[in-house]
Amino acid sequence: ETIEALKGFASSGNTVLMDMRSFAEAVGLKSELADVNRGHEIKVEANATSGFQKGDVFPRMNAEGNLYVLPLESAGKVEAIAEVNGQGISFARFEEGNGYLYGIDMLSLAEPDACSERDGSFYKYLFLSNLLVNPVRYGEWYGRKHDQ
Numbered sequence: 001e002t003i004e005a006l007k008g009f010a011s012s013g014n015t016v017l018m019d020m021r022s023f024a025e026a027v028g029l030k031s032e033l034a035d036v037n038r039g040h041e042i043k044v045e046a047n048a049t050s051g052f053q054k055g056d057v058f059p060r061m062n063a064e065g066n067l068y069v070l071p072l073e074s075a076g077k078v079e080a081i082a083e084v085n086g087q088g089i090s091f092a093r094f095e096e097g098n099g100y101l102y103g104i105d106m107l108s109l110a111e112p113d114a115c116s117e118r119d120g121s122f123y124k125y126l127f128l129s130n131l132l133v134n135p136v137r138y139g140e141w142y143g144r145k146h147d148q
Helices: 002-011 020-026 072-076 126-132
Strands: 015-018 032-035 040-042 066-071 079-084 088-096 099-104
Touching: 002 015, 002 020, 002 088, 002 099, 015 020, 015 126, 020 066, 020 088, 020 099, 032 088, 066 072, 072 079, 072 088, 099 126
Parallel strands: 015 099
Antiparallel strands: 032 066, 040 079, 066 088, 079 088, 088 099
């Protein structure tokens, strides 16, 4: 019932961001848990990924180093915005009527810790905020701290 309401909202020209598990159900697919320790690669530049360029890799994982993704074979049904380790689609978009449904694992991540260099939830809200407001163009990742 909730998923149908969200699909109806998107159909009328709106944008909806869903957790990957709900997104998979909404578009008739199944999500799976994947090891994402190597990072996510941006495949498509979009407002949601503003600040990142195609080919950029960034960390985004839970404490165990995994997240829910869609199988790569789903690419024919959804647009892959980001992929992980060649194992799955970690950020997806689906055209629903005049709007879009977006799917990314939001529920598996802890709250971000800006003080942690290796925190996999640093970008937890970036894509959501980029979709809700004018993109912040903040997508950037440094593999180590810069010298001061």
